[in-house]
Amino acid sequence: MTSLAELRAIEEERVAAERAAIAAAAEAKRRAAEEAEARRIAEEQARIIAEREAALAIERAREAAEREARLRVEAAEATERARLTAALEQERLAGELELRRAEVARKRPTWMVAVTVGAFVAVCALAWFAIDQMRVSEAALASKAAADDARARANNDARAAGKSLEGAQRELVALGDKIDAALVRVEAARTADERKRAEDELKRLRQEQRAAEEQRQQAIRDKAAKDRVKPLEIKQECLSGVIGKNGC
Numbered sequence: 001m002t003s004l005a006e007l008r009a010i011e012e013e014r015v016a017a018e019r020a021a022i023a024a025a026a027e028a029k030r031r032a033a034e035e036a037e038a039r040r041i042a043e044e045q046a047r048i049i050a051e052r053e054a055a056l057a058i059e060r061a062r063e064a065a066e067r068e069a070r071l072r073v074e075a076a077e078a079t080e081r082a083r084l085t086a087a088l089e090q091e092r093l094a095g096e097l098e099l100r101r102a103e104v105a106r107k108r109p110t111w112m113v114a115v116t117v118g119a120f121v122a123v124c125a126l127a128w129f130a131i132d133q134m135r136v137s138e139a140a141l142a143s144k145a146a147a148d149d150a151r152a153r154a155n156n157d158a159r160a161a162g163k164s165l166e167g168a169q170r171e172l173v174a175l176g177d178k179i180d181a182a183l184v185r186v187e188a189a190r191t192a193d194e195r196k197r198a199e200d201e202l203k204r205l206r207q208e209q210r211a212a213e214e215q216r217q218q219a220i221r222d223k224a225a226k227d228r229v230k231p232l233e234i235k236q237e238c239l240s241g242v243i244g245k246n247g248c
Contacts, residue, residue: 024187032180039173046169057159064152075141082133165223168216175209 189195
């Protein structure tokens with residue numbers, strides 16, 4: 001009679017253990033499905049962010065190239081205008097000087113020296129003005145190049161921060177897969193040693209997951225900081241058009 005009760009108890013324990021194992025497996029499967037869906041959403045969001053950043057970077061590079069080309073053309077045109085103006089003014093002064101010289105020659109010779117000196121001074125002043133304008137144009141180009149270099153460095157830093165954030169997100173996704181597998185191994189362990197090894201592995205993976213999450217948060221902060229120091233870029237149509245038009 002005692003043996004039959006013991007056998008019945010053993011059978012009930014076995015059935016209870018099987019039910020617990022089935023419930024644990026179902027729970028692990030449910031958690032795995034939820035985490036897989038969360039990872040899918042996170043990956044989709046990361047992909048959208050990466051595509052948006054890439055499109056913005058391409059647009060910024062195109063606008064910077066167009067602006068640089070336009071400034072170079074404008075600087076070259078300003079320099080050429082200054083040179084032509086100086087040349088025309090020099091020719092005009094030379095003509096006036098010849099006329100005055102002839103007129104003074106007919107009147108009093110003492111005026112010739114004064115007129116000649118005045119014309120020479122005017123020509124020198126005009127030449128100095130043209131040279132100064134050329135230097136101003138060169139200085140403007142140098143300032144523009146320095147600003148473009150700073151803007152390029154800021155954009156590169158922002159892109160690097162974005163790539164670091166994407167890497168941290170990918171690392172979290174990979175660790176999530178490993179944790180799911182470790183949970184399955186814990187539930188499927190048949191001996192105490194197997195369960196101990198599986199639980200130790202799961203603990204290690206969760207520690208790595210926490211560290212990866214800290215890295216991701218730091219990458220988010222770094223990216224936000226890099227985005228804040230990026231120079232403000234205003235489209236040309238916003239400068240020459242109406243505020244509020246074309247996304248200005």
